[in-house]
Amino acid sequence: MKQSFSVLAILFLAFSLVACASRPESGFLSAVAYSPPGAVDHTLLVATTRERDARPGTLFNGDRASAIDYAELTVSVPPNHKQNQIEWASAPPGDPNVNFVVRDEKYLDGDRAFLQALNAQLALRPPGSRNVFLFVHGFNTMFAEAVYRGAQLAHDSQAPGVPVLFTWASRGQATAYVYDLNSATAARDALEHTLRLLLRSNAEKVNVLAHSMGNWVTVEAFRQIRLSGDLPPASKIGTILLAAPDIDIDVFKSQLRRFGKPQKPFYVVLSQDDRALFLSRTIAGGVT
Template identity: 70%
Template sequence: MSWTHQVKMNVGVARVVVPTIADGGALRRRLFLCGALVAALFSAACASRPEAGFLSPVAEIATGATAHTLLVATTRKRDDRPGTLFNGERAKPLDYAKIEISVPEKHKAGEIEWASTAPGNPRTDFVVRQAAYLDGEKEFVRSLNAQLAARPRGSRKVLLFIHGYNTMFAEGLYRFGQVVHDSKSPAVPVLFTWASRGQITQYVYDNNSATTARDDLERTIRLLFASDAEQVNILAHSMGNWVTVEALRQIKIAGQLPQAGKLGSIFLAAPDIDIDVFKSQMRRFGKPRKPFYIVLSKDDQALRASSFIAGGGNRLGADGDTEELAALGAVVIDLTDVAATDSSNHGKFAQLAEIAPQLSAVLEKGVSGGADRLTPAQNAVGETVGALVSLPVMILGAPIKIIAGR
């Protein structure tokens, strides 16, 4: 049975109030209790996960399979086990790799065809064709520029992906590969992967790992802007949004980002960020020249668990006040009415990849109030709602609502 990292949650327990505790021993007991409760809320789809061996290169090239080359920048420690490359422990300095993956011919959009046993069958599974470490940032940039040069002028773009909590290296790699494949993105894919242990009970460790990775993500973003890329787009998921927004905030404070005009779209998918923290971050940014796209779902069960661990604060990715977010300068893509492929409703962003060209065509035209401002393409899929515009784009039989301020 293939494994999926998405998990089920007992929605009967939405929030548990724990008394404030001052002493260290009691704090440890509370953290243990939180871990036990959250673990009890979740049940894994299968017993095994792709921890080791699933990234061993497979020599066979299957008919109809599609190859994608991904560049990797990571704060993870290298793992000596064959077919593993990196584990969930933290390491310095920033490390790099280049990995070619293969997507099977009968791939289903939004899914990852996991191998039941390592390293997998290229006719039916996601597998690795080639994998190599890169010797420092200079080799990383050379490899990036070589891929950019192979694309025609006007199409030399980069897509940077930052994964979320509870994500092993192979999971982040293949999820990004799925998004790249389904979206038919012509951009050079770059994965920034921080040291998540890939364990439900390691939320605090993961959060600290994401926080310690801020400077490294900032460095990676600066390398991408200094490369031959014409545009740099960013997609972050779940806790990866915390490190992403913090890194961008650091760049904003420094006030020095040569060729900042290369910045394309920033998608914050199911962001695991306290809503008040995000408002504070946005005040530092000011109303951005280009909006942040916030992909959320009000039925996101994983973020409800995150809210419990964090003491009850609302998480950005499950926030119901879309008008307030729009007023901050964000464009909200509300997937609440979309049926998820995972039981936690936390991975809906991956389903957007299938309609990426259609969605991009709408977003690139801009979303603004007033029917007279709608383009023909927007009129074909949308309708005005007061001072906001809601554009229902049909996917899986349900509408995606796109909401922006004036």
């Protein structure tokens, strides 16, 4: 029951998914060695369709890669953290006393390294808490924003398990809606592959939270799994939460027909205050 309440707490946190005032294009993921008393570290595993970026403290950008890539980051949440907020630094890399910062980061070389890192994190948790919390971000999201939002959601929700971020190649620009939509569509196979890896891991449950345009790629990935006929063990699929889905209602109904009646907790959450969804609806002509 505690697990259910923890996952449901994300329901309220999802409404705060908005970008920071000054966009963290580069440098905000540079590792900071110092960890002050009261700071809390979260190890975040990343699967992405973004292109690698050679600039220090950046890792990935908004360009589309030709293949799925992986990384592992340790994010420090500052002692002064306020729930639902990301305490952004005014300049990189930030002060761990008052800002979200990265304590460690590295690329992971392929599926095997990703699975090994995930299973190692799961092994650090007691039985009953060896779950995965998968976050799929939405429209207009830079890589650093996705990383820190994933860490913030894991921290504030206290969801038991290992936080995993699936980040598709959003340009991180309000005017790049069509580019983002095409990037999300191109990421369907990669998210399906990631879900299958998570379900093959030693995780007891895989819980999923998608936001805004991230719902499009999430529902499409589950639809593809269903259509393939190669279905994973249903017992390992936990709660699925679709927050402020940026999907045309008729398309959404068509997608869900492939699912049939949900066998697991399945929530669709709407918010009139979601800025990313409002912006995407405006660009799309109000049809969502």
